[in-house]
Amino acid sequence: MRLKFTKMHGLGNDFVMIDGITQRVKLTSDKVRQIADRHTGIGCDQLLLVEAPRDPDVDFRYRIYNADGSEVENCGNGARCFARFVRERRLTSKEQILVETAAGVLQLNVQGADQVSVDMGAPVLEPAKIPFQADIQAETYPLEVDGETYTVGAVSMGNPHAVLLVEDVDSAPVERLGAAIECHPRFPARVNVGFLQIIDRGHARLRVFERGVGETRACGTGACAAMVSARIRGLVDEELEITLPGGTLTIHWPGPGEPVTMTGPATAVYHGQIVV
Numbered sequence: 001m002r003l004k005f006t007k008m009h010g011l012g013n014d015f016v017m018i019d020g021i022t023q024r025v026k027l028t029s030d031k032v033r034q035i036a037d038r039h040t041g042i043g044c045d046q047l048l049l050v051e052a053p054r055d056p057d058v059d060f061r062y063r064i065y066n067a068d069g070s071e072v073e074n075c076g077n078g079a080r081c082f083a084r085f086v087r088e089r090r091l092t093s094k095e096q097i098l099v100e101t102a103a104g105v106l107q108l109n110v111q112g113a114d115q116v117s118v119d120m121g122a123p124v125l126e127p128a129k130i131p132f133q134a135d136i137q138a139e140t141y142p143l144e145v146d147g148e149t150y151t152v153g154a155v156s157m158g159n160p161h162a163v164l165l166v167e168d169v170d171s172a173p174v175e176r177l178g179a180a181i182e183c184h185p186r187f188p189a190r191v192n193v194g195f196l197q198i199i200d201r202g203h204a205r206l207r208v209f210e211r212g213v214g215e216t217r218a219c220g221t222g223a224c225a226a227m228v229s230a231r232i233r234g235l236v237d238e239e240l241e242i243t244l245p246g247g248t249l250t251i252h253w254p255g256p257g258e259p260v261t262m263t264g265p266a267t268a269v270y271h272g273q274i275v276v
């Protein structure tokens with residue numbers, strides 16, 4: 001199968017974007033892993049497959065695959081890249097785009113040359129829906145990992161996130177603790193793990209160990225989950241600039257029951273073809 005693709009990134013979280021509307025595409029986990037391999041494939045954190053919608057009231061549908069081949073529900077940086085991709089491929093000229101994902105319908109607003117703002121929907125905090133094993137919903141939970149107890153927030157942005165507060169993201173044990181929490185038995189669908197340093201009520205720093213990938217240079221849903229966890233702990237205001245290793249996202253969240261809005265850049269790198 002010969003596939004045309006576009007390589008894109010959102011703050012260094014990189015994607016292979018495939019147009020499944022004008023080409024016939026059949027992906028398996030093995031093929032996704034082959035494409036995502038940084039030595040023998042194109043290399044990416046996630047692959048996004050754009051398809052025609054099932055619901056005639058929305059514009060597109062897309063599916064998201066992690067580099068390990070697993071299909072997942074949501075991807076914030078991917079949503080922004082998707083908006084630019086469908087416009088640059090001339091699949092739409094709309095500035096406001098509705099797209100079906102496994103996490104529900106997202107609304108994307110293209111703003112100027114490279115900024116995209118995404119209504120990411122309301123966060124889910126009920127443990128069973130994250131999914132996270134806990135008897136009752138709480139702001140934070142004690143989580144035992146390798147004999148030590150850590151305090152974590154648990155949030156779903158369509159996909160599951162654990163959020164830990166740290167003094168300094170630079171020295172946080174992202175690789176070791178991220179990998180241990182990703183597969184913790186209390187997160188039965190595995191989990192993305194964010195390490196959040198609060199600077200002040202409007203600024204924070206974040207590193208994310210992503211489920212199915214490892215540490216990435218940025219994670220959009222991770223930034224939204226970090227905002228939600230920090231805000232329900234009373235630590236930040238409703239607008240927060242979150243700086244990740246790849247750059248800064250602006251996250252807006254008034255509070256429980258309200259949608260989270262994420263704004264940031266999306267960049268196309270090159271177009272190509274691959275035989276898989």
Ligand SMILES: N[C@@H](CCC[C@H](N)C(=O)O)C(=O)O
Binds near residue numbers: 077159221
């Ligand atoms: N990089 C993404 C998140 C991609 C999915 C995640 N690894 C998961 O398994 O849920 C983002 O920008 O949100």
